[in-house]
Amino acid sequence: MLDTVKKRNIRHLSLQELEGYFAEMGQPKFRAKQVYEWLWQKKARTFNDMTNLSLTLRAGLSEAFSLPALRVDASQFSSDGTVKSRFKTHDGHLVEGVLIPTEERQTACVSSQIGCSLSCKFCATGYMGRKRNLDYDEIYDEVVLLNQQAEATYGKKLSNIVFMGMGEPLLNYRNVLAAIERIGAPDGLGMSPRRITVSTAGVAKMIKQLGDDKVRFKLALSLHAPNDQKRSEIMPINETNNLKALIEALNYFYKETGNEITLEYILFNNFNDSLKDAEELVKVYRQIPADLVNIIEYNPIEAARFTKPPEATIEQFMDYLSANRVNARLRKSRGKDIDAACGQLANKAS
């Protein structure tokens, strides 16, 4: 463990830096490419996996660098096919990732931080506080491990990735973007950024930054309430990033990138599920270039007071949206028989 902390993480080196290392060792340039491929494309977990390098070179690398990798600590299999995994980091932290299979897709839901600082009142992770950001190689590992699960369980590769697990991706901006770059790179996983959605609780300044950076992935806003008063009650971040600021930022993002925007709205019983709420939601929707509103069934957690509305209320809410030409879809909660709400599994001791 000490070695891992002291030595430089080899996956934090660029290809050019690796070339510099091998040049110093008097080795040909192509060695750097070989190692880079092992690290990102061939998903080596240890230096010993790099079988086209001599034992001496492998020993030299292990002497000079660390290769900390995420590993699966526990998995739960739901009767609906959802697989939730708890991953352990090299320094003993726990984070979660979920594999959500449907007929057409294998979607990985990944975490961006260990815990979260935003304290949303309905979310198990929000009650943990933030421990630290995940590095981009750790986020990459989550995707690799979930892809392996998809292949082993369903014989299919991942088709989509959503950053909807633990943490606020836009508060770990640099690592999330670097991970997405590696996931999309031909010498990484080669997955199109169009198949990736980053979901934010609403950090207006960073949404604009995404626009300035001309990112190619999709964006989802966790709206969850139709006005500032209700939103601030369940999402403290709304006090500094209100709906006006978010609407402006999302319009800017769309103008700069043209990328798809989705609004996420969890229905909470007797809180945001009335026809008046639906009416206000339509008003917000009209001000945002959103393609879709996902109405999400709540998966209750012990720490929160919220419950799911009765079916008739959900139906009435959906009917109102449809009558007002909102492109809305009802998302049924997955993995109800396991701890599939974000933060539930990592919060549990094994």
Ligand code: SF4
């Ligand atoms: S919902 Fe997302 S942003 Fe809010 S506390 Fe949970 S992990 Fe953090």
